[in-house]
Amino acid sequence: MSVEKDAKPAARSVRARRCPVCGKPAEAATRPFCSPRCRQVDLGRWLTGAYVVPGEDGEAAPDDFGA
Numbered sequence: 911m912s913v914e915k916d917a918k919p920a921a922r923s924v925r926a927r928r929c930p931v932c933g934k935p936a937e938a939a940t941r942p943f944c945s946p947r948c949r950q951v952d953l954g955r956w957l958t959g960a961y962v963v964p965g966e967d968g969e970a971a972p973d974d975f976g977a
């Protein structure tokens with residue numbers, strides 16, 4: 911929380927983040943992604959990983975997720 915406090919406002923905007931999907935510089939409108947499309951792609955991956963088909967992996971602990 912206090913880490914950003916020391917950073918100058920200008921430095922924050924200059925710092926270009928890379929799109930985690932394709933590696934291009936992120937756009938302000940779709941940060942941290944470069945485009946809505948990449949955002950969707952990442953969202954899809956996230957959902958795919960989160961919503962694992964029940965029964966396939968008996969090792970998973972659902973209780974850990976809800977609470």
Ligand SMILES: [Zn+2]
Binds near residue numbers: 931943945948
């Ligand atoms: Zn991208």
